[in-house]
Amino acid sequence: MDEHLYIVAYDIADPKRWRAVFKLMQGYGEWLQLSVFQCRLTRRRHAEMIATLDELLHHKADHVLVMDLGPAERVKPRVVSLGKTTFEPVAKEPVIV
Numbered sequence: 001m002d003e004h005l006y007i008v009a010y011d012i013a014d015p016k017r018w019r020a021v022f023k024l025m026q027g028y029g030e031w032l033q034l035s036v037f038q039c040r041l042t043r044r045r046h047a048e049m050i051a052t053l054d055e056l057l058h059h060k061a062d063h064v065l066v067m068d069l070g071p072a073e074r075v076k077p078r079v080v081s082l083g084k085t086t087f088e089p090v091a092k093e094p095v096i097v
Contacts, residue, residue, distance in 0.1 A: 003072040006039045006046065007032075013061035020056050021064075024049075040072045 008025060012018035012035070025031070028049045029039030041049065046066075053064055069075045 005069040005072045007067040008037045010035045010064040
């Protein structure tokens with residue numbers, strides 16, 4: 001499978017929409033911080049995530065960044081992680097649908 005590693009960060013103006021985006025993102029990746037997830041996705045899952053996010057957002061008030069870090073099997077993110085937890089790229093795991 002051709003998966004890429006993505007970092008998704010968002011700023012959602014409305015608490016109700018923020019919760020909806022947070023719930024959606026839990027289905028696509030691993031929560032890192034308040035509004036930041038890392039996701040390991042195929043092209044199809046990436047397209048599904050983008051389409052669903054696009055439907056949830058209020059385009060004049062909300063903002064989402066999706067950063068493609070490259071092929072998941074080969075990417076070695078250079079990350080400085082300070083504080084209580086360290087950053088580890090999300091591992092390949094089976095997806096239960």
